[in-house]
Amino acid sequence: MSIQTSEIELSVNDKKVKAYLADGGGPGILLLHAWWGLKPFFKQVCDRIAEQGFTVLAPDLRDGQVAKTIDEAKALMEKSDGQLIGDTVFTAKDYLQTRVKGKLGVVGFSMGAAWSLIAAAYKPEDFAAVVLFYGNEGVDYGKITAKVMGHFCEVDEWEPTEFVDNTFAEFAKAGVDATRHNYPGTAHWFVEEDRPEYDSAAAQLAWKRTFEFLKKNL
Numbered sequence: 001m002s003i004q005t006s007e008i009e010l011s012v013n014d015k016k017v018k019a020y021l022a023d024g025g026g027p028g029i030l031l032l033h034a035w036w037g038l039k040p041f042f043k044q045v046c047d048r049i050a051e052q053g054f055t056v057l058a059p060d061l062r063d064g065q066v067a068k069t070i071d072e073a074k075a076l077m078e079k080s081d082g083q084l085i086g087d088t089v090f091t092a093k094d095y096l097q098t099r100v101k102g103k104l105g106v107v108g109f110s111m112g113a114a115w116s117l118i119a120a121a122y123k124p125e126d127f128a129a130v131v132l133f134y135g136n137e138g139v140d141y142g143k144i145t146a147k148v149m150g151h152f153c154e155v156d157e158w159e160p161t162e163f164v165d166n167t168f169a170e171f172a173k174a175g176v177d178a179t180r181h182n183y184p185g186t187a188h189w190f191v192e193e194d195r196p197e198y199d200s201a202a203a204q205l206a207w208k209r210t211f212e213f214l215k216k217n218l
Helices: 040-050 070-078 082-097 111-122 161-174 200-217
Strands: 004-012 015-023 028-032 055-059 104-109 127-133 147-153 178-183
Touching: 004 040, 004 082, 015 040, 015 082, 028 040, 028 082, 028 111, 040 055, 040 104, 040 200, 055 082, 082 104, 082 111, 104 111, 104 200, 111 127, 127 200, 147 161, 147 200, 161 178, 178 200
Parallel strands: 028 055, 028 104, 104 127, 127 147, 147 178
Antiparallel strands: 004 015, 015 055
C-alpha cells in the first residue's frame, strides 16, 4: 500500500524536537528507537509498519545525533537527559493521538523498549499493545493494561535473562496478557539490518509475529 512520510517538529519544553511520521492510514503506533538515535534503519521500520496499515511516529530521542559504534552510543547515553526523553515520548504520544482514533501501540528497541514500558505503565488508558525488542525496565507492572509481546535473545549480555524472567513473572502475577519469544543463537540488536548482530531468519519471524499481534490488538 502507498504511505505518506514526513519529517515533523514537536515542541517539547520550548525545544524543537524532530520526529519521523509514516502514515499508512490506520491505528497509531509510537516507535521508540534504541540508544543509537533515530538512524535510517528506524525510519525504514516506520515505513514497513505503516505499509501494514498503521500510522507510525518515531520521535528523535537523541537530538539529531546518531551513534555508529557502541562506544559512541554509550557516550550519548551518558549525557542523555532522561526528563527530556520522557517529555518527548509523551509529547509524541499526544501528537499521534490527534491524528488517529482509538488506543495506540508502542514498539520499542532496547532503550526504546524500556521507555515503551514506562509509557504503558504511566498512561495505561492510551495504549492497547506494547512490543519490546530486547529491552526491559522495572515499572509498576500492575498498572499496564495493554497486551505485551517481547522478543528476546536466549543469552544477552546487554539484557540479563534473570531481569526478563522477573518482568514476565511480574506480568503473570499482575494478570497482564504478556507473551515472550526467545530467539536461540541471536545477540542483542538482532533485528537491526545495519548491525553485525543482525539475524535474518530470527528478524523475519519476529516481524511476522509483531504484525499479527498489532493487527489483532489495534
